[in-house]
Amino acid sequence: MAQARKISEPTNIAWEQRKRRFLPYAYLSPTLLLLAALTVVPILTVFLYSLVDNVIVNPNPPQFVGLENYEEVLTNRKFRGALSNTLYFALVSVAVHFVIGLSFALLLNSRLLGDNVKAIFRVIYILPWVFTASIIAILWRLLLNPHGVVNFVLLELGLVPELMEWLSDRKLALNAVTFINIWAGYPFYLVSFLAGLQGIPEDLYESGRVDGGNAWQLFLHITLPQLRPIIISLALLDFIWTIHQFTLIWMTTGGGPLRSTEVLSTYTYKAAFSSHEYSIASTIAMVILAICTVVAIFYVRSQRMADE
Amino acid sequence: MIGSRRQILVRKILIWIALILGACFAGLPVVWMVASSFKSNLEIFAYPPALIDYSFSFDAYRAVLGDPQRLRFFFNSYLVAILVTICTVVTSILAGYSFSRYDFRFKKILNLIIIGVQSVPPITLMIPYFGLIVWLGIYNSYAALVLTYMVFTLSYAIIMMTGYFNTLPRDLDEAVMIDGGGSFVTLWRILVPISLPGIVAVGVYTFMLAWNEFLFALTLTRTNDMRTVPIGIHLLMGQHSFEWNQMLALSVLGSLPVLVLFLLFQRYFIAGMSAGSVKG
Numbered sequence: 001m002a003q004a005r006k007i008s009e010p011t012n013i014a015w016e017q018r019k020r021r022f023l024p025y026a027y028l029s030p031t032l033l034l035l036a037a038l039t040v041v042p043i044l045t046v047f048l049y050s051l052v053d054n055v056i057v058n059p060n061p062p063q064f065v066g067l068e069n070y071e072e073v074l075t076n077r078k079f080r081g082a083l084s085n086t087l088y089f090a091l092v093s094v095a096v097h098f099v100i101g102l103s104f105a106l107l108l109n110s111r112l113l114g115d116n117v118k119a120i121f122r123v124i125y126i127l128p129w130v131f132t133a134s135i136i137a138i139l140w141r142l143l144l145n146p147h148g149v150v151n152f153v154l155l156e157l158g159l160v161p162e163l164m165e166w167l168s169d170r171k172l173a174l175n176a177v178t179f180i181n182i183w184a185g186y187p188f189y190l191v192s193f194l195a196g197l198q199g200i201p202e203d204l205y206e207s208g209r210v211d212g213g214n215a216w217q218l219f220l221h222i223t224l225p226q227l228r229p230i231i232i233s234l235a236l237l238d239f240i241w242t243i244h245q246f247t248l249i250w251m252t253t254g255g256g257p258l259r260s261t262e263v264l265s266t267y268t269y270k271a272a273f274s275s276h277e278y279s280i281a282s283t284i285a286m287v288i289l290a291i292c293t294v295v296a297i298f299y300v301r302s303q304r305m306a307d308e
Numbered sequence: 309m310i311g312s313r314r315q316i317l318v319r320k321i322l323i324w325i326a327l328i329l330g331a332c333f334a335g336l337p338v339v340w341m342v343a344s345s346f347k348s349n350l351e352i353f354a355y356p357p358a359l360i361d362y363s364f365s366f367d368a369y370r371a372v373l374g375d376p377q378r379l380r381f382f383f384n385s386y387l388v389a390i391l392v393t394i395c396t397v398v399t400s401i402l403a404g405y406s407f408s409r410y411d412f413r414f415k416k417i418l419n420l421i422i423i424g425v426q427s428v429p430p431i432t433l434m435i436p437y438f439g440l441i442v443w444l445g446i447y448n449s450y451a452a453l454v455l456t457y458m459v460f461t462l463s464y465a466i467i468m469m470t471g472y473f474n475t476l477p478r479d480l481d482e483a484v485m486i487d488g489g490g491s492f493v494t495l496w497r498i499l500v501p502i503s504l505p506g507i508v509a510v511g512v513y514t515f516m517l518a519w520n521e522f523l524f525a526l527t528l529t530r531t532n533d534m535r536t537v538p539i540g541i542h543l544l545m546g547q548h549s550f551e552w553n554q555m556l557a558l559s560v561l562g563s564l565p566v567l568v569l570f571l572l573f574q575r576y577f578i579a580g581m582s583a584g585s586v587k588g
Contacts, residue, residue, distance in 0.1 A: 020410075023491060027406035028418065030399045031462060038433070038440075038459045039425055045436035104330055112320050113327075123574070124331045127338055129581065130566050132520030134538040135559040138545070139341045142552065147353035149340060183337070192582040240427045247522040251542060265431040272435050273527070285432040296427035300420060 043289070049282035069283040079284065081259055082267040089178050089263055090242040094235050096182045101189020101234075106223075108190075109197045122194075129187035137251035140180045141167065170260045173253050177261050181248055185241075189234055196230040197223070229302065236299040240292050264288045345369070345556035352552040368557035377532055378558065381540035384450075385519055386565070388536060391454045392518035393511050396461045400510060401503075403462075404469025405495050409481065419470075425463040430523050433459070441528055448530045456524045461514045468513075468580065472506030473499060505576065512573045513580030516566050537562040 025032075050070070053063045073079050104125050108118050131139070143150045144166040154160040166176040200223065208218045224231075246265040249255060255262035255270065264284060272281035340359070344352055348363035372378050406412075407419060437456065438447075446452040480502075481494040500507070522538045529535050535543070541562065544555045570577050 021412065024406040024410035024412040024415070027402040027410075031403045031422070031466065032418070034399070034455065034458055034462065035421070035425060038437075038455060039428060042433045042436040042440060043428070045440070046432055049435065103326075107323065107326055107330065110323055112316070112323055117327075121327055121331060123571070124335045126570070126578070127334050130516075130570050131338075131563050132522070132538055132566075134522050134541050135563055138541060138555055138559050139337055142344060142352070142556065143337055143340060145353060147355070149357045152355070152357050183333075187334075188581060191578050195578075195582045237426075244429050244431070246431055247538075251545065265429065268431045269434075278435060282435055285429070285435060288429045289432045292427045292429055293424075296424055299427070300423055303423070 046282045046285050046289075049279055050286045053279050065279075069279050070287075073280060073283045073287065078259065078262070078267065082262045082264050085174060085261060086243060086263040086265075088174065089181065089245075090239050092178050093181045093185060093242045094238050097186045097189050097238055098231065098235065100182070100186040102193050102227075104186070104190045105193035105197055106219075108194060125190055126187045128184050129191075131184070133184070133245070133247035134251050136180065136184045137248055140176075140183075141252060144176060144180075167253050168257050170257050173257060173261045177249055177252055180252060181242065181245065184248065185238065188238065192230055192234055193227065196227045200226045229305065232302045233299060236295050236302065240295050240299070243288065243292060341556055342560055345553055345560050347553055349551060349553045368551075368553035369561070371551075371554050372557045372561060378540055380533055381535055381537045382561070384534060385536040385538075385562075388450055388453045388457070389515050389518040389565075391450065392457045392461060393514045395454060396458055396465045396514045397507055397511050399458070399462060400465035400469045401495070401500060401507070403466045404473050405491075405499065407466070407470040408473035409478070409491075422463045422466050425459065430460065434523065434527055437524070438527060447528065448534050450534070452528045453521075453525060453534075453536075456528065457518045457521055460521070461517050464517075464580075465510045465514055468510050469503075469506060472503055472509075476502065505579075508573060509576035509579040512569050512577050515569060516577075516580075519566055 051064060051066060053065045053069070054061065108122055108125070128136070142148060145151075146163045146165050150166070151160065151163045155163065164172060166172050204222050204226070205218055208222055213221065243263075244265065245263070246269065249261055249263055249266050250269070253261040255266040265288065268281050268284045268288065271277050271284060343359045345368055346364050346366070347354075347361060348365070348367070351361050351363045354361065403422075407415065441447050441452045441456075444452075446455070476499065481491075481498055484494045484498050485491070520538065521536070522542070525536045525539050526542065529539070532543075537558070541555060541558055544551060544558065
């Protein structure tokens with residue numbers, strides 16, 4: 001941007017120029033200070049911890065071990081279990097979030113519904129988003145309790161043979177927490193898709209109809225391609241957030257039974273605060289960071305493309 | 309043609325069925341939670357279940373609201389969330405102004421870092437935080453919570469604020485500058501007042517994130533006088549006998565602030581939700 005002010009004295013111009021160069025950083029300084037102290041420094045610290053043995057509470061002096069911790073973690077069976085649970089949890093969540101979010105958005109976008117109807121149902125559909133993870137955990141522990149209402153309904157309908165231990169059966173628990181996460185997270189997609197659908201120009205559909213396309217073809221060849229940038233950034237962001245998820249699992253199953261719902265975040269928490277193996281916990285934390293960073297790079301790229 | 313009356317009627321009926329099924333999926337769990345909070349603890353898992361039964365009372369709410377310790381959880385949650393909101397809004401206005409109105413050497417890379425912060429897993433930061441917060445001498449204090457929460461609210465807020473400022477024409481601030489106003493005056497007198505919708509969206513979203521935070525509230529506080537509502541719920545769950553009705557009453561009360569914000573500021577709330585994925 002060119003200079004906005006016209007000042008005749010040369011010293012003033014130099015001063016103004018210097019001020020102009022310095023000002024943007026001044027405005028950013030609170031942000032940069034906070035992020036440096038509470039993001040950059042901690043990440044460097046975790047990285048350092050992951051290369052050292054005997055950190056924090058340990059009578060022995062710290063010892064540099066290079067990548068040994070990584071070797072130990074990556075070959076550990078518990079870690080692999082947690083990694084595969086995390087990927088399952090995240091991928092299924094993202095996929096079903098997408099399907100539910102898009103279906104609800106298309107429904108709410110229907111021209112056959114009045115504006116008031118749409119407004120009321122929009123509020124209901126977004127409702128799960130309002131609740132915090134610890135409350136969602138309580139809510140579903142109430143519903144999925146063996147003597148809870150979900151079992152009652154399913155049993156009455158003949159859909160289950162007996163009272164199911166949704167959250168404490170090793171075979172069911174991971175799917176149960178994934179389901180809870182699906183319920184909690186789809187409104188994020190719904191809202192973004194609603195905004196996206198409203199941005200698709202109506203004449204695209206008009207010309208599609210003139211060409212003889214039916215509803216399904218219009219959806220496939222107009223709606224989906226038009227929503228593509230939103231779909232990509234939603235999926236990547238949601239994938240990252242689901243990997244971050246700690247509270248929901250911590251408060252429903254705590255990673256159990258028998259580690260069947262152990263994800264990387266609960267595994268890290270236990271390694272740090274139950275076993276006090278801070279080096280190992282830091283190493284797992286670095287692995288999670290690496291996964292999220294890779295996905296984030298794709299996210300930033302997709303955002304850039306949307307900018308252009 | 310597509311538009312015969314009968315076909316439209318059939319489609320309308322199908323849409324309504326789907327609409328109501330969806331509403332049950334989204335809303336019934338919540339209805340059940342609220343209804344259960346009015347039951348006595350014995351009737352929570354009664355067979356057969358009833359939405360409202362003979363034990364309907366406000367006892368659980370009385371128990372929660374009559375307990376000074378739990379009221380303190382609410383006070384803490386409000387205080388922390390409001391402080392985080394104010395600090396985040398101010399900081400993100402300054403940062404957003406810088407990104408939107410200036411060109412400078414490290415702009416691109418700083419912008420990237422701020423977007424990237426969103427992807428840093430909270431659990432990764434938690435291990436060093438504990439030591440860092442103790443070292444700073446703010447362990448078990450409001451300051452610890454406010455500063456940490458800002459790490460997770462700021463990047464979102466800055467992205468939203470920058471986006472909002474970008475929609476405002478630059479001629480606006482240049483006119484004020486020519487009249488002799490400094491950049492700071494321009495920002496506060498001109499840009500901030502007309503950016504109110506964007507600021508409200510940032511504020512509502514920040515409040516929600518701060519109100520809901522769990523992991524750091526759990527690790528960075530030790531005494532009950534510093535704990536927030538989500539931790540209060542967690543503490544109730546850790547007890548030997550589950551006081552389900554009180555837990556649910558606490559949950560309902562704990563959801564009210566965000567619910568009210570959502571209903572009052574729906575448009576802004578939704579703008580905050582979709583800011584990360586939809587490019588305006």
